[in-house]
Amino acid sequence: MKISEVKSRKQIRAFLDVPHFIYRDDPNWISHLDNDIEAVFNPEKNNFFDFGIATRWVLYDDNNQAIGRVAAFINRHLAYTYEHPTGGMGFFECVNDREAAFLLMDTAKNWLQERGMEAMDGPVNFGEKDRFWGLMVDGFDTPPPYLLNYNPPYYQELFEAYGFQNYYEQYVYGLNKHTKISPLVFRLHERLTQNQGYEFRPMRLSKLEKYAEDFMQIYNEAWRDVHKHFRPMTRDQAIGTFKSMKAVADEDLVIFAYHNERPIAVFVGIPELNQLFRHVNGKLDLTGKLKVLYHKWRNPCTTVYGIVFGIVPEYRNKGVESGLIVSIRESVLNTRIYQDMYIAWIGDFNPKMIRIVEMLTKRRVFTLVTYRKMFKKSYKFSRHPLMD
Numbered sequence: 001m002k003i004s005e006v007k008s009r010k011q012i013r014a015f016l017d018v019p020h021f022i023y024r025d026d027p028n029w030i031s032h033l034d035n036d037i038e039a040v041f042n043p044e045k046n047n048f049f050d051f052g053i054a055t056r057w058v059l060y061d062d063n064n065q066a067i068g069r070v071a072a073f074i075n076r077h078l079a080y081t082y083e084h085p086t087g088g089m090g091f092f093e094c095v096n097d098r099e100a101a102f103l104l105m106d107t108a109k110n111w112l113q114e115r116g117m118e119a120m121d122g123p124v125n126f127g128e129k130d131r132f133w134g135l136m137v138d139g140f141d142t143p144p145p146y147l148l149n150y151n152p153p154y155y156q157e158l159f160e161a162y163g164f165q166n167y168y169e170q171y172v173y174g175l176n177k178h179t180k181i182s183p184l185v186f187r188l189h190e191r192l193t194q195n196q197g198y199e200f201r202p203m204r205l206s207k208l209e210k211y212a213e214d215f216m217q218i219y220n221e222a223w224r225d226v227h228k229h230f231r232p233m234t235r236d237q238a239i240g241t242f243k244s245m246k247a248v249a250d251e252d253l254v255i256f257a258y259h260n261e262r263p264i265a266v267f268v269g270i271p272e273l274n275q276l277f278r279h280v281n282g283k284l285d286l287t288g289k290l291k292v293l294y295h296k297w298r299n300p301c302t303t304v305y306g307i308v309f310g311i312v313p314e315y316r317n318k319g320v321e322s323g324l325i326v327s328i329r330e331s332v333l334n335t336r337i338y339q340d341m342y343i344a345w346i347g348d349f350n351p352k353m354i355r356i357v358e359m360l361t362k363r364r365v366f367t368l369v370t371y372r373k374m375f376k377k378s379y380k381f382s383r384h385p386l387m388d
Helices: 009-022 034-040 098-114 154-162 183-195 205-222 235-245 286-298 320-335 351-357
Strands: 002-005 052-060 066-075 086-094 119-122 135-138 165-176 198-202 254-259 262-271 303-311 340-347 364-374
Touching: 002 098, 009 034, 009 052, 009 066, 009 086, 052 098, 066 098, 086 098, 086 154, 098 119, 098 154, 135 154, 154 364, 183 198, 183 320, 198 320, 205 235, 205 254, 205 262, 205 303, 254 320, 262 320, 303 320, 303 351, 340 351, 340 364
Parallel strands: 086 119, 303 340
Antiparallel strands: 002 052, 052 066, 066 086, 119 364, 135 364, 165 340, 165 364, 198 254, 254 262, 262 303
16 A cells, blocks of 8 residues: 555546445445535635645555545634644545555644644545535444535544544434424424514625624624634635525525624524535536536425524523524425425534523434544543533
8 A cells, every 4th residue: 555645637637536446335325526625725715724734635546546545634713722732634545455445544643743743633624614624423324414524434433443433422402393392392482572672584685795794793692612623714715605505595594693783693504505416426527517407496495404503692592493493394394495404513512502502402313423542542532521
């Protein structure tokens, strides 16, 4: 076996093609889009290169068949906030061979160690946590939603045999239009909207910048106490995010909550795009785009992918959660298109949010794990701290 750092176009192609070799017999696997993966490693498209570095490798067998891949990265804004400086490992794919897997993991570990890291998290992304994050350990019988990591079951054994430990778990919940909701939820919604100054309304693309600013305000208040190393969102970032969603957004799937016109909560859902992208095999070129348009016309997306669910701290446990749940349900039902919904992902370190989501559904469709590997046995491992 030989391992090569990705430098050439040919090696980039090999890196992108490895999953097609690994999952060639898996009917539930859906390829990530090549463009989405390449954007992670492009400094012009990924602003994490402003404060970090990344590289990647491909593993070949003796017949020059690409049988594995891995990437490593250092986010300097995050790495040094831990007791032991911690880098990231991601985009891991490998045949079911411990020697091959450990060679890939060693390569990432050594690269990070040479740059002062004392631990690595994986599999993670050199970017936001809403994509390419965590190792699937449950849910293999269901095709994954867009940007969610999917892998063979044997990866868990490989990671844990190498010495990775469970840093935290991530849950993706599922429900459908027939899911029964407690009558208490409806009563709380009615009480809020009748006489307490609360309002729940869907986004309108004609006022995109206004809703982007409202999202920024909610995000900066709601997630400040969720993530230990939180970085506030800027107005430009918020507007850029909403503009990038415009091509796939459905106004009825983005619900804002207001109290006396103050934005206090938000649910952001998008059509589950893997229902379309499964037909393009990772390639969203001209042919791929035409295929997407054809399948969108023939079989529109029937599943909602809830990617953001946040509430300003002072409004939690006051019934606002119930208001959002009822509003989302009504909005989805009114479209007469959507049958199912995923809510992704909730960390096990956030029991309050788990309780909120489980007011709506207790069905966990996918469970993923973010692992941490300490580079020396003398380094103390601790799980992600629970939120208050």
